[in-house]
Amino acid sequence: MIWYFQNADRSRHERLAIEALVADVQWLRPLDWRIDEHLRLVWDADIVISERVFPIYLRYPNHFPHSPPLVMPRGDTSRWSSHQWGAGGELCLEIGADNWNSDFTGADMVRSAFGLLEMEVEGTPSSEIPSRHQTTLGQDLRWTVSRLAVTTSLLEFAATQDLPLEGKVDAIIHDEAVVYYASHFVRDGAEVWRDASIPNPLRAESFNIDGILIPWPSAASLPTIATDQEFRADLAAEGVPLDENGRVVLLIQGEVLHAFRMYGDSVSKVTIVGPDLAADRLGEDHRSLSERKVAVIGCGSLGSKVAVSLARSGVGNFLLVDDDVLLAGNFVRHDLDWRDIVTHKADGVARRVQLVNPTARTDVRRQRLGGQESSGNLEGLIEVISQCDLIVDATSSAEAFNYLCAAAETGRKAMIWAEIHGGGIGGLIARHRPGIEPGPALMRRVIENWCAEKGIVNERPERSYEDRNAGIPWVADDADVSVIAAHASRFAIDLLIPRSPSIFPRSAYFIGLAEGWLYSEPFHTEPVDVGLASQVVTEQNGLDAAEVAAERARVIEILGRSFGETPSTR
Numbered sequence: 228m229i230w231y232f233q234n235a236d237r238s239r240h241e242r243l244a245i246e247a248l249v250a251d252v253q254w255l256r257p258l259d260w261r262i263d264e265h266l267r268l269v270w271d272a273d274i275v276i277s278e279r280v281f282p283i284y285l286r287y288p289n290h291f292p293h294s295p296p297l298v299m300p301r302g303d304t305s306r307w308s309s310h311q312w313g314a315g316g317e318l319c320l321e322i323g324a325d326n327w328n329s330d331f332t333g334a335d336m337v338r339s340a341f342g343l344l345e346m347e348v349e350g351t352p353s354s355e356i357p358s359r360h361q362t363t364l365g366q367d368l369r370w371t372v373s374r375l376a377v378t379t380s381l382l383e384f385a386a387t388q389d390l391p392l393e394g395k396v397d398a399i400i401h402d403e404a405v406v407y408y409a410s411h412f413v414r415d416g417a418e419v420w421r422d423a424s425i426p427n428p429l430r431a432e433s434f435n436i437d438g439i440l441i442p443w444p445s446a447a448s449l450p451t452i453a454t455d456q457e458f459r460a461d462l463a464a465e466g467v468p469l470d471e472n473g474r475v476v477l478l479i480q481g482e483v484l485h486a487f488r489m490y491g492d493s494v495s496k497v498t499i500v501g502p503d504l505a506a507d508r509l510g511e512d513h514r515s516l517s518e519r520k521v522a523v524i525g526c527g528s529l530g531s532k533v534a535v536s537l538a539r540s541g542v543g544n545f546l547l548v549d550d551d552v553l554l555a556g557n558f559v560r561h562d563l564d565w566r567d568i569v570t571h572k573a574d575g576v577a578r579r580v581q582l583v584n585p586t587a588r589t590d591v592r593r594q595r596l597g598g599q600e601s602s603g604n605l606e607g608l609i610e611v612i613s614q615c616d617l618i619v620d621a622t623s624s625a626e627a628f629n630y631l632c633a634a635a636e637t638g639r640k641a642m643i644w645a646e647i648h649g650g651g652i653g654g655l656i657a658r659h660r661p662g663i664e665p666g667p668a669l670m671r672r673v674i675e676n677w678c679a680e681k682g683i684v685n686e687r688p689e690r691s692y693e694d695r696n697a698g699i700p701w702v703a704d705d706a707d708v709s710v711i712a713a714h715a716s717r718f719a720i721d722l723l724i725p726r727s728p729s730i731f732p733r734s735a736y737f738i739g740l741a742e743g744w745l746y747s748e749p750f751h752t753e754p755v756d757v758g759l760a761s762q763v764v765t766e767q768n769g770l771d772a773a774e775v776a777a778e779r780a781r782v783i784e785i786l787g788r789s790f791g792e793t794p795s796t797r
Contacts, residue, residue, distance in 0.1 A: 395709030396438035520544035530621030531562035532712035597626035620644035651707035657735040
């Protein structure tokens with residue numbers, strides 16, 4: 228229902244408020260009310276200031292009074308004010324969507340428009356005129372096609388140069404924009420700068436264009452771009468003749484960068500974007516994550532999300548283990564996309580990690596932990612995993628879990644595992660910290676016993692999520708997997724910082740996403756107390772000192788025979 232029919236009282240209130248304003252002031256000439264083609268209520272009037280007439284109309288939105296009416300020029304496409312959405316556009320007034328409330332009326336909007344236009348006529352500086360006219364970066368770039376992404380590294384380097392430098396500028400072509408970024412510059416054939424903040428996988432997807440960086444005098448005007456001849460002439464006048472077309476020209480003028488694209492016989496200005504001065508959006512405690520190394524075993528839907536989340540959080544080193552290949556069916560919940568189709572998931576996740584964290588280092592192993600792999604390769608892989616700061620099991624494979632328990636126990640390293648229940652009703656996240664919780668294998672038995680005490684069965688998955696040989700795939704959508712992956716990532720960050728005490732009072736949680744099994748409703752969470760490592764009773768050594776020494780001597784003797792040595796010859 229349209230407001231002026233539904234709310235006759237408010238309609239009358241608006242009419243009376245405007246009639247009162249007309250009776251109270253000399254600068255307002257009323258015309259008439261009308262309904263536009265979108266059934267919006269409109270009032271036409273003229274504002275007269277110092278014999279200048281501003282034809283306006285006040286337009287009420289159909290969802291008034293929940294949002295404000297607008298004051299627009301009526302049939303005049305000239306620019307009335309710097310506080311206006313373009314020539315002929317809406318006036319940007321003191322009252323807007325962010326501070327509007329239903330106590331205001333259309334008359335208040337007209338009065339505010341008069342105040343704005345009066346100051347413009349009197350020549351009040353734009354900065355002193357009260358207004359809400361602030362555009363976002365996205366609004367400013369809405370109609371720009373050519374854009375240069377400027378990094379802090381580029382600005383700092385460019386500001387120190389006093390001679391022109393040849394180099395390369397890379398371009399990424401989108402439907403709506405062409406985005407350039409400076410790749411590297413050379414002097415006398417040797418590279419003198421390369422932007423380390425640009426991910427290598429992005430370079431592989433970009434087009435190389437010849438570029439030149441030119442120091443430009445602070446007092447000099449920018450070169451004319453009306454024609455390429457004039458542009459070249461202005462550059463030559465500053466001692467930089469250009470003979471080739473198809474370049475991106477960067478001019479550094481003090482600390483200000485300008486960019487131009489030469490193409491054929493034309494030259495166009497390239498919009499400068501950046502650098503992002505608020506780029507560090509992580510807490511101070513995340514800085515240490517750049518030195519941590521995380522092994523992510525299983526780069527399927529769950530593991531890919533955990534790896535990328537940790538990369539965004541600042542983790543600087545990854546060991547990525549998975550033998551599987553990305554197929555189109557994986558896209559319903561995998562973090563990768565068509566750019567990585569039929570490539571190994573571990574390689575795709577490595578590229579994805581570097582795209583969000585260019586300084587991250589990745590070690591990729593296209594191996595199956597517990598699959599048809601040679602025992603030598605398997606032992607070597609377990610050894611490499613045991614050297615990481617954190618082990619993440621995202622396989623949902625009991626066999627892989629057992630091998631990872633061995634890596635965690637022998638390397639005395641922390642371990643996290645996460646599982647998603649079939650049907651997407653929830654999942655499990657658990658962590659093991661050496662010397663704090665029991666070993667991960669014992670923790671798993673504790674979790675199963677906890678379920679048994681509640682009269683429910685926590686069946687171990689017999690296959691991984693992405694196992695194509697297991698028949699019907701697991702049913703869980705991207706939102707289901709993302710929730711469990713996010714919780715696992717928070718567990719991981721808490722471990723890696725490390726926070727002391729941990730923000731998590733328990734080391735295992737069942738997280739419900741729907742009613743069913745042990746969950747009474749969505750977001751029902753059940754913490755599990757797995758106990759402490761100090762509470763675990765270990766098997767006592769029944770040998771006395773002499774028997775221990777004899778057993779060790781026997782092992783040493785075997786070592787000597789095995790390597791052709793005796794204890795006395797070493």
